[in-house]
Every structure is written in structure tokens, then in C-alpha cells.
Amino acid sequence: xxxxxxxxxxxxxxxxxxxxxxxxxxxxxxxxxxxxxxxxxxxxxxxxxxxxxxxxxxxxxxxxxxxxxxxxxxxxxxxxxxxxxxxxxxxxxxxxxxxxxxxxxxxxxxxxxxxxxxxxxxxxxxxxxxxxxxxxxxxxxxxxxxxxxxxxxxxxxxxxxxxxxxxxxxxxxxxxxxxxxxxxxxxxxxxxxxxxxxxxxxxxxxxxxxxxxxxxxxxxxxxxxxxxxxxxxxxxxxxxxxxxxxxxxxxxxxxxxxxxxxxxxxxxxxxxxxxxxxxxxxxxxxxxxxxxxxxxxxxxxxxxxxxxxxxxxxxxxxxxxxxxxxxxxxxxxxxxxxxxxxxxxxxxxxxxxxxxxxxxxxxxxxxxxxx
Ligand SMILES: Nc1nc2c(ncn2[C@@H]2O[C@H](COP(=O)(O)OP(=O)(O)OP(=O)(O)O)[C@@H](O)[C@H]2O)c(=O)[nH]1
Ligand SMILES: [Mg+2]
Numbered sequence: 001x002x003x004x005x006x007x008x009x010x011x012x013x014x015x016x017x018x019x020x021x022x023x024x025x026x027x028x029x030x031x032x033x034x035x036x037x038x039x040x041x042x043x044x045x046x047x048x049x050x051x052x053x054x055x056x057x058x059x060x061x062x063x064x065x066x067x068x069x070x071x072x073x074x075x076x077x078x079x080x081x082x083x084x085x086x087x088x089x090x091x092x093x094x095x096x097x098x099x100x101x102x103x104x105x106x107x108x109x110x111x112x113x114x115x116x117x118x119x120x121x122x123x124x125x126x127x128x129x130x131x132x133x134x135x136x137x138x139x140x141x142x143x144x145x146x147x148x149x150x151x152x153x154x155x156x157x158x159x160x161x162x163x164x165x166x167x168x169x170x171x172x173x174x175x176x177x178x179x180x181x182x183x184x185x186x187x188x189x190x191x192x193x194x195x196x197x198x199x200x201x202x203x204x205x206x207x208x209x210x211x212x213x214x215x216x217x218x219x220x221x222x223x224x225x226x227x228x229x230x231x232x233x234x235x236x237x238x239x240x241x242x243x244x245x246x247x248x249x250x251x252x253x254x255x256x257x258x259x260x261x262x263x264x265x266x267x268x269x270x271x272x273x274x275x276x277x278x279x280x281x282x283x284x285x286x287x288x289x290x291x292x293x294x295x296x297x298x299x300x301x302x303x304x305x306x307x308x309x310x311x312x313x314x315x316x317x318x319x320x321x322x323x324x325x326x327x328x329x330x331x332x333x334x335x336x337x338x339x340x341x342x343x344x345x346x347x348x349x350x351x352x353x354x355x356x357x358x359x360x361x362x363x364x365x366x367x368x369x370x371x
Pocket of ligand 2: 182183184206212259260261262
């Protein structure tokens with residue numbers, strides 16, 4: 001048996017040919033959501049093995065973000081309000097008051113979590129340009145401020161597109177501390193990929209909490225994705241992920257999205273489990289996981305930096321998802337994590353809805369916070 005009688009997916013189980021004989025040997029449940037039938041021919045469907053599929057996909061998703069600036073704009077409302085003081089400061093700016101204005105500007109950046117190093121760097125560069133006569137008005141200072149933030153993001157976090165390699169299935173794993181928004185972000189990501197006609201399999205790698213699989217199942221249902229979940233309590237996360245990637249490979253899925261349990265970066269044995277997950281996946285598809293995305297809660301501000309360093313050291317993070325930026329006035333943390341870690345922010349979470357995960361676009365971001 002693959003699923004219990006109580007399963008809402010009972011009648012939609014995968015074909016018997018791939019069904020394993022018993023749950024002891026094969027303790028996984030594979031379900032298809034009813035929406036799956038609707039998800040048929042996508043605009044972006046390519047034959048397996050076709051090179052450039054994932055490269056195009058990454059680019060396409062990023063390009064779509066540019067046309068969705070409004071979402072980014074409204075997602076950063078609180079940060080923008082926080083930084084609005086800069087406009088007031090610069091409105092009546094005059095050379096004699098440079099020091100006071102720059103001190104207050106630095107303070108505004110710090111309060112929005114740009115971090116001390118960057119805030120100082122930006123302000124000193126502005127001061128230099130003002131004293132050299134290169135910036136002569138409040139507007140010019142504001143433009144220079146925006147330009148320096150944009151440059152920083154472009155230099156240190158350039159690769160914001162998903163890098164999915166060339167083999168199918170591409171594997172994306174989300175990691176992070178408890179409650180940061182991993183499962184939700186994975187669900188939203190599934191939606192984005194589905195919109196491009198990508199065939200998705202989800203893997204419920206959070207075997208720690210009983211409700212975690214159910215939560216991901218809801219997202220699978222919502223996005224018309226299939227899902228592999230563990231049945232039974234003692235199944236290890238690594239084997240769920242490995243099994244899902246195997247299924248993905250055998251059945252021609254484009255992308256396998258792997259959820260993992262929340263864990264404190266200071267908990268050594270739980271961090272080791274992540275290494276096991278990574279190895280298990282790589283055994284099935286060499287080079288996978290293609291993306292290990294660290295999900296960081298934007299409301300925690302600069303506290304996220306030590307978490308990010310630790311996760312990066314243990315598993316090697318390829319990109320960041322910064323969530324809950326809609327509820328936070330500390331959007332500057334996007335800039336400080338990129339500067340400190342040199343890891344690109346790939347997506348930002350700007351709400352709880354299914355469409356509230358935005359591919360990160362540095363220019364749209366800068367315009368949204370300093371409008
Ligand atoms: N406002 C807002 N809420 C979010 C965002 N992303 C996630 N959330 C909420 O944050 C809460 C936790 O999200 P989950 O996706 O369950 O977090 P998780 O990291 O999977 O949690 P664990 O599995 O327990 O470690 C949920 O209530 C989400 O709706 C976001 O971008 N904005
Ligand atoms: Mg979760």
C-alpha cells in the first residue's frame with residue numbers, strides 16, 4: 001500500500017507499475033494532486049536532455065520579475081517608509097550641513113538593517129563626492145545613494161537566476177532555521193515553475209514534524225504538483241529525498257523541490273543530517289542538488305548573518321531566499337547579507353500568498369526601497 005485510506009489522493013496514486021510492494025521496504029507515499037491533469041502542456045516544455053532548458057528557465061523567471069515590479073514595490077512598503085526620512089533630509093540639503101545630513105542618513109540606513117559596514121561605506125563615498133563637488137543637490141545625492149547600493153548588489157550577488165545545471169531532474173533544496181518560510185517558499189516556487197510548464201515533484205524532507213508533510217501536501221495540491229512523502233515515523237529525511245529524486249529521474253520530472261526540517265545552525269547533529277541529504281541526492285543525480293537555497297526570515301534582521309555563515313560552511317549555500325519582507329521595515333538586510341556573504345539573493349518573500357515569492361531584481365529592489 002502506498003497511501004492510507006484516509007488519504008485524499010487515494011484514487012490518484014501513481015500507476016501500479018511504479019508502485020512498490022510494501023511500505024516496509026519502500027516507506028514512501030507518492031501522490032498526485034487533482035490539478036495535475038490540468039497542468040499538461042506548458043509553454044516551456046522541452047524534451048528530456050535538451051540542453052539550455054534550465055538556463056532558459058532561470059532567465060525567463062528572472063525576466064518575468066521585471067514585469068512584476070508592483071509586487072516588489074508593495075512588498076517593501078515598510079522599509080520604504082523607514083527610509084523616507086532620507087528624502088526629507090535631502091530636500092533642504094545645503095553644503096554647510098553636510099556632516100549632520102550624512103550622519104542622519106547613516107542612521108536611517110542602520111535602522112533599516114543595512115549593517116554598519118555598508119552604511120559607513122556608502123556615507124563615506126557620498127561625503128567624498130560631495131566635497132569634491134561631484135554632487136551638488138539633494139537629488140544628485142539620492143541618485144548616487146541608489147547607484148552605490150545597486151552596484152554593491154550587482155558586484156557581490158550577481159547570479160540571481162536559478163542555476164539548474166543540464167541534467168534532469170534539477171534538484172532544489174531549501175534549508176534554514178525553524179519557521180523562516182522554507183515550506184511556504186517551496187510552494188510558491190512550485191507555482192512559479194508550474195507557470196512555465198515545468199513538471200515538478202515535491203519531496204517532503206521534513207520528517208521531524210508530523211504536520212510538515214501535510215503542509216507540503218497542501219502546497220502540492222494548490223500548485224498541481226506531485227509529492228513524495230515518508231510513511232511512518234522513522235524514515236530519514238535523506239531517504240525521502242533520495243527516493244524522490246530517483247522517481248524524478250525515472251519518470252522524467254524537470255525539477256524536484258526538496259523541503260527539509262527547520263534546524264538551529266548551532267545544532268551539530270541536525271546540521272550533519274543536511275550533509276547526508278545532500279549526499280543522498282548527489283548519489284542519484286551527479287551534481288545535484290543544483291541549488292541549495294537558504295531561507296532567511298527578513299524580520300530577524302542582522303541576526304540572520306551568523307545563521308547564514310554556518311549553513312554556508314556546512315552545506316554550501318548557492319542562493320538566499322529572504323522572506324517576510326512585507327512585514328519588516330528592515331529590508332536593508334538584503335544588502336548586508338549579500339555584502340557579508342557574497343551569496344546572491346535569488347528570491348524575496350513579500351507576503352503569504354502563492355504569488356508572493358519574487359525573483360530578486362536588484363534594480364527593482366533599489367527603486368522600491370528608495371522611491
Ligand atoms: N508575511 C509573510 N509571511 C510568510 C512569508 N513566508 C512565509 N511566511 C509565513 O511564515 C510562517 C512559517 O512558514 P513555513 O513555510 O511553515 O516556515 P518553515 O521554514 O517551513 O518552518 P519549519 O518547517 O517549522 O522550520 C507561515 O505562517 C507562513 O505563512 C512571507 O514572505 N511573508
Ligand atoms: Mg517547513
